[in-house]
Every structure is written in structure tokens, then in C-alpha cells.
Amino acid sequence: MLNRIVLIGRLTKDPELRYTPNGVAVATFTLAVDRPFTNQSGEREADFINIVTWRGLAENCANYLKKGRLAAADGRLQIRNYENNEGKRVYVSEVVADNVRFLESGNSGQSGNNGNNGGQGGQRRGQQGDQQSNQRFNDDPFAKDGQPIDISDDDLPF
Structure with missing residues (x-):
């Protein structure tokens, strides 16, 4: 038997x-x-x-995911039911995620960035430099393999 779901989407709320x-x-x-x-x-x-x-994944999601952020969830489909106040049977479908990947940093989300304009010690490049960097990244994801990565503490999920 197999019950596995992988989803990529944007959060509708925190x-x-x-x-x-x-x-x-x-x-x-x-x-x-x-x-x-x-x-x-x-x-x-x-x-x-x-x-x-x-558990810990729940706390990490609550702390680091925000409305509008792109995320991937990997888990299993669960269908549960209960009887509501009117005596009617209600069915609920949900994905119980074993793994959630944060696909955008705190600074690149379309919304919910909480006014964070860069991390500690992070140097902001011009918009043209960002576009060139993104273009190079899209062309060859391993172009900077082995070089140091500039990540602010705000982008780390732990």
C-alpha cells in the first residue's frame, strides 16, 4: 500500500x-x-x-512560514470524520506532512516579509545585480559549487 503526497504551493495565511x-x-x-x-x-x-x-516541524512551520510564502509539503493523505453539533457526519481531508521545505527565504516572499529588508551583515546589491545573479543561478545551479554561501541568521530555520 502507498499513501504519499508531494505538494508545492503558497500559504493562504500564517x-x-x-x-x-x-x-x-x-x-x-x-x-x-x-x-x-x-x-x-x-x-x-x-x-x-x-x-x-x-512536534518540532509544527513549531518550525509556525515560526518561519508566513502568508504568501512558497513551500513544499511531503506527507500522507488523511480522511477523518466527526459528528457536528447538528448531528451530521462531517468528513475532513488533509495532508499530514512528514516534511515541509521552505522554498523562499524570508526576504524573497511576495508577502508576509514583515518589513525585513536584509539580514545581519547582508549587503544589498542593486536591482540589476540581483537580476543578473538570478539569471546565472537559473542557467547553472552548480555554478558556485564549493564557494561560501552568504546566508543571514534570519534565513535559517533553526
């Missing part, structure tokens, strides 16, 4: 962190995942998929 009565962290958030085709109007639609993470 993750919500809660704790069970036993003190176990659980974070929930929703990823907007674009569909690979357009509708009859030529517009692209998205699916909004609920993600659940547990």
Missing part, C-alpha cells in the same frame, strides 16, 4: 500553532496549489489543501 493537552505541538495551514491547466475563461484555478504538521 500557520496556526496549537498544543494538545499532553503538550505536543500541532500546526495547521493551507497551501494554494495551482492546477496545471486553465479554465474556459483562460484563468488558472487553484486547490486549497489543508496541511497538518506535528
Whole structure:
């Protein structure tokens, strides 16, 4: 048997962190995942998929993911049900993620960057320099292999 899902999308809002009565962290958030085709109007639609993470991963997601950030979630599909206040059976589909990758740094998100304009000691290059750097990165991802990487402490998830 196999139950594996890999999703890449943008967060629709900041993750919500809660704790069970036993003190176990659980974070929930929703990823907007674009569909690979357009509708009859030529517009692209998205699916909004609920993600659940547990323990340390939940705390990391709550601390470092923000609305609008691009993230990848790897986990399993879980369907659960319960009876609501009106006595009706309600089914909930969600992905219980074993692994979440933060695909954008805190400075490059489309929204939710909290006004952070660079990390400690980080030098801001001109916009043209950034475009040239991005172009080189897109051409050859191993062009700077073996060279030091300039990462601010704000970009690290730990």
C-alpha cells in the first residue's frame, strides 16, 4: 500500500500553532496549489489543501512560514470524520506532512516579509545585480559549487 503526497504551493495565511493537552505541538495551514491547466475563461484555478504538521516541524512551520510564502509539503493523505453539533457526519481531508521545505527565504516572499529588508551583515546589491545573479543561478545551479554561501541568521530555520 502507498499513501504519499508531494505538494508545492503558497500559504493562504500564517500557520496556526496549537498544543494538545499532553503538550505536543500541532500546526495547521493551507497551501494554494495551482492546477496545471486553465479554465474556459483562460484563468488558472487553484486547490486549497489543508496541511497538518506535528512536534518540532509544527513549531518550525509556525515560526518561519508566513502568508504568501512558497513551500513544499511531503506527507500522507488523511480522511477523518466527526459528528457536528447538528448531528451530521462531517468528513475532513488533509495532508499530514512528514516534511515541509521552505522554498523562499524570508526576504524573497511576495508577502508576509514583515518589513525585513536584509539580514545581519547582508549587503544589498542593486536591482540589476540581483537580476543578473538570478539569471546565472537559473542557467547553472552548480555554478558556485564549493564557494561560501552568504546566508543571514534570519534565513535559517533553526
